[in-house]
Amino acid sequence: MLEVGNLACSRGDHRLFSGLSFTLHPGQIMQVQGANGSGKTSLLRTLCGFIQPDEGQIFWRGKRVRELGEDYFAELLYLGHLNAIKDELSALENLQMSAGLAGYTVSEQQAVSVLRRMGLQRREHLPVRVLSQGQRRRVALARLLTSDAHLWILDEPLTALDVGAVGLMQELIGEHLSNGGMTIFTTHQPLQVAGVQMLQLALS
């Protein structure tokens, strides 16, 4: 369970949001809405611990995130604007490396089957440099399938994805939620997860 109490954040002198509180339970999904520059990315980065909030606390399973540190990171998966993949490596190597950085190993067999599911068959061994933007995003999203993190924080996961991939994302998020996971995301595209009530958080 993720609890946020009275959170305030500013960038420079500009106050982005203040007095922000919400609770996210297992199986719940929340969409952060707001215009460009309203602080959506800053909120997600604050939840990840990159940015220290001006005020307020973030609790994970009843404990403060600051004190949990690496135990919190083990249950967190963050996907930002940047794909965090290396142009020089193949999709397969990228997936295995990013799994390694997140603290677990993925066998080649498992990685190949995950990439197939992401629609990257016969692209597994190509350097990511030669793939299209949408395919790179798919390589980055493949991490979701190998990880067993409970909390997904996704910043614009649908950028550059085609209709088929958006459908696949909805399916993946649905599976994650039904396994008791939680998701917080931002998007400017419609995203519907079947059978789940989506919480909304509007920043202004």
Add this chain to the structure above:
Amino acid sequence: MKKLSLLGLLGLVIRRDLLLAMRRRADVLTTLIFFVMVVSLFPLGVGPEPEMLRKMASGVVWVAALLSSMLSLPRMFSADYLDGTLEQMLLAPQSLTALVLGKIVAHWMLSGLPLVLIAPVLGLQFDMSLQALWMLVVALLLGTPILSMIGAIGAALTLGLRGGGVLVSLLVLPLCIPVLIFGAGAVDAVNSGMSAVSNLSLLGAFMLFALVFTPFVAAQALRISME
């Protein structure tokens, strides 16, 4: 799914950085070629006076090693910063310090170790004696890791800044002065027939001290830079 141990993570980071460097060899070669060029310019510029060349050899090689390691420092974290991998590293459930240590070791293997290996060949241009060449290699072997370790702090602090490359040199070079003094001093001691043990012990002590503190400090600097 298997959990990765701390040593496993260290190995993975080193392997990853070496693999990336193999796929982009030009970066490694530029540092090495810079080193060779700078050292080779001195005999050409100063003239073929063996006595003088022998005297200045160790200092020239050390200064060149210092400069070429500055050349490669900005690259230590910048690629990972630009493509978002660094964000993921900060979220690694194991110690960020271990991860930074892995990056430092990889950086040394790519920018420090080649210099150590080629230094004896360059030393021949200066008519260095066999003992002096041997001492040069040992001193560089102890000293170049310190340059990578101190440099990691500078590289982490200047991440994402405009003109970070120059700034990192200004930050790191003064801190490397003791390494230069004792590194070059070790070779001079051998040249004048004295024991270099004191110089080498001091270099070794610096290295151990840096090994304990710098990965942690660089990790904290990365967290500050990412905010």
